[in-house]
Amino acid sequence: MDVVPATAETTSLETETISESTASEVVSSSKAGGLSAEARAAVAEAIPVETRRGYAGDWRRFTAWCARAGRRALPATGDTLTEYLMHLKGEDKSPATMDRALASIAVAHAAAELPKPSTVGARRVLKGHETERKRSKDPRRRPRRAAAATPPLLRKMVAATDATTAIGRRDVAVLLLGFALAARRSELRLLDWADVAEVEEGLAAEVWRPKVNHEGPLGVPYGSNPATCPVRALRAWRQHLIDQGQPPTGPLFLRIDRHGRIAHPMRRNGRPIGDPTGRITGEGIGDAVARAAARAHLAAPAGLLPDLPPRWSGHSLRRGFATAAKQAGKGLIETGRHGGWSDGSKSLAGYFDQAGVWDETNPLYGIGL
Template sequence: MSTDTTPPTPGTPAVGGTLNVVVPAARQGLSPAAREAVARGIPKETERGYDGDWRRFEAWAVAVGRCPLPCTGETLTEYVTWLTLTPRPRTGHPYKPASIDRAMASIVVAHQAAEIPPPHQTGARLVLKGYERRLKETKDPRGRVAQAAAATPRILRQMIAATDLSTPIGLRDAAALTNGFALAARRSEAALLDWEDLAEVEEGLAYNVYRPKVNNDQPLGVPYGTYPSTCPVRAMKAWAKCLIDHGRQLTGPILLRIDRHGRIAHRMTRHGKEIGDPQGRMTGEAIGDIVTRAARRAELNKNPDDLLPDLPARWTGHSVRRGYAEASRQAKKDPIESARHGGWVDGSKAFAGYHDRADMWDEELNPLFGIGL
């Protein structure tokens, strides 16, 4: 294997200063405005992940005397091998396969943004495949895909039952949990919801949901629920009444931050400077924390449908989305329409995986039922 020791070529960032890649002078065809426009095409959460991944790769390449951009297939293979062998300072273990896969994606994106052909991935993919196989064969937990526990309607009822609905925080959390499930909303999607995005109709609530990951606006109908405690319409109306009672108008963000004193959309400062969204809009991370706290209140420390129940459950913002997917399958809803309702693309492997989990105990689909065991 040859050594790629070409030193980095000085240049400017390829994507609006976000990915700190070095572009050869002869290829610097994009203006700063164009590079910034390219950066805006990457979802914020993905951009943050790619940014960190790229910086780590760039630092490694410079340290070992390799050129980060353009990167050769050999350099990529060496880097992936290094990631599979080198313990991370924070965990003491090498990166998980999913993290390595994202690191590879960040390198490809950096090249595409700089209008440079990305490196060949054959060798790197073989290294990653062998790493995944080794982790699975040795029963290393890093070989398992870390999935959020499913907040199905039964679980939601437990969460709501442990929530104090006499407080603004409790009413907001109930609205976030039930409507997050009904919309199969990602955290980023729930954070973007404004009161102008929904209307009360006879059947329930009519939403217009913007889904950044697939970049489309989606009209969705949320009907009244069968169980009052987990009815998304009733929960949202109760949250709206709470805001009106506190002298707020139903405009701008739906999900607002509330401090421990019950102050809604309070002004936050640090060292005398205002921080946070000026309207009080919650971040996606804060909305995910609503699910985590609700699970803790309900003492849902174990995942009842996990194949390894001794492992603690991961209750995250994604739990309501996964719960919707599994519940739709258990109710035998049309998989194509169910996926589209939740903003999954047709043929989504992630959505199909959730359905596979829901099918394990279906007597009509599991061939072991009724065969005489």
């Protein structure tokens, strides 16, 4: 039994290992001395930034619950995890949120060189919660996936964007290059000038993808429609930056304020904030997609579940690529390797399944009904 009094003294050891406010706090030190700060940072660096940020938030919530419940967070027991999943179920958290909470706890134990607690009971709670949510048929409890920005919708989004402005040119390039690379927003924002070279066939792009080992550049050919050609769109954006006196080095996509100023220094209470290089944030990528969808009036319900309106985000470009690839008859392997999915990716297979609901792979076609 791991229940302990919920006092500051008994919880100080757990909270001490996660006291840093950065995302790398999940990679905590061992109670036996453990890793140096440099080693912990190196281990944390191998985990994608957004994953680390999510895990860190999950770990903070778990340790806070443990303090309130009088349980030990590190090391935790299987009973503690089961009770915590019951707590999350009571808050009607999504199965995906609950699953990630378990993953963050496992990461923290591994980083602290401690055995991972049993998840048998917790997984049963999770499975039951998932079944209950499906049975409820409540549209508010269904997962809201990012809408797929397929080429027909991208054409509408681009057509509704004023490409004579700096923000318009940047957003068009973000939309089209993001789709062509099937890029996560974190990958798109990290592109530098030197990462994308114009070649005879189009673009050769080096994309930093921490989850997949990829050697060599990705090829982005010229589009058949000049208005939605990623090569031409990026060229126009780059030329605009040069015309505005921006050097052809550093971040490829920069923040732009409401006055149209590119990479303008930002301050809050007299102190500089934001990336000093002017690099756009992941949230900025998502905002560009959402703005374009709103301008094109793409907020109407769509898909198989008409009571769930689509959610436009930075992930819409990546999902749109997977959907379009499936509809064009491309295979899982070639699509996955271009987009940085691991071989056998369940998420990519899910996109393919959803995109194939009405194509010739539907088993009802041709069976004689």
